[in-house]
Amino acid sequence: MASSAADLVVGVDGSDAALTAVRWAARAAAARRRGLRLVHATEELPVAYPHTGGNFEELYELVGARGQRLLEAARAAVAEVAPDVKPEVVLRPEQPAEGLLAESETAAMIVLGTPGQSAAARVLLGSASLALAAHAKCPVALIRPHVAEDEPPVDGPVIVGVDGTPASEDAIAVAFDEASWRGAPLVAVHAWHDTFLAGLFEEGRRTMDGDAIEQSAQELLDERLAGWQEQYPDVHVERLVQRGRPAQALLDLADRAQLLVVGSRGRSGLAALALGSTSQAVMSHALCPVVVARGGTRPAGHAE
Structure with missing residues (x-):
């Protein structure tokens, strides 16, 4: 199902920073009366992943199951802060930057979590965040604790x-x-x-x-x-x-x-x-x- 122009889209990767972004976006969606779309894009699997025995079908099932667990945790985080917001959860079988760039075609905003930092030790962003900020078709929000x-x-x-x-x-x-x-x-x-x-x-x-x-x-x-x-x-x-x-x-x-x-x-x-x-x-x-x-x-x- 394609997202509507009303949706705020959050990238979900299982990190604490992503859950902070989910909660921020949930509050924003409630205040703006917009839809919320939680998206997990799976990483590309290496050709010779160890200990698979060549059973890539089983490995892909495990990857998909993990993605669904991460999305359900994100859905629970939404319920904590904005119980009236009913998010759509989406599992995309592609690289995070690629998947979220596609989402940006119709999203109102892409929301990403970035690592927490102290004033004395501020960290640089990852390549996916840079790619999205540079090329997304909608505003991109970077949220850190x-x-x-x-x-x-x-x-x-x-x-x-x-x-x-x-x-x-x-x-x-x-x-x-x-x-x-x-x-x-x-x-x-x-x-x-x-x-x-x-x-x-x-x-x-x-x-x-x-x-x-x-x-x-x-x-x-x-x-x-x-x-x-x-x-x-x-x-x-x-x-x-x-x-x-x-x-x-x-x-x-x-x-x-x-x-x-x-x-x-x-x-x-x-x-x-x-x-x-x-x-x-x-x-x-x-x-x-x-x-x-x-x-x-x-x-x-x-x-x-």
């Missing part, structure tokens, strides 16, 4: 990075939508890399006018946000222009946020290149949930 507790934060602002590119336009659309249904303020951030620009001006034997650049950055931010406040009059917006690396500015704010939204360039066949360094950094290190929106993705919004 918060440092101080098992569940991600549910208060604080929504943060969005704005850099003037088409990718940040998609992020702005998603961020306003997320802030609206959450009843949360929105902080729109544009950071300009003063050290990098100073080096360029020095090479060109010119003096950098930091005040003029900051004014230009403020104008860019105002221009990119123009019109969105009219569409979302319920969302209180704070505009923030900062000097420094964009990734660091966003990460500093993410520590007190309930959600961080960034864009993905979506132009390259290589996941890392399609995402860009800022998106990769916040995906890997932010302590709050991160939503990645790439060109053409749809905000999850409320169900009609």
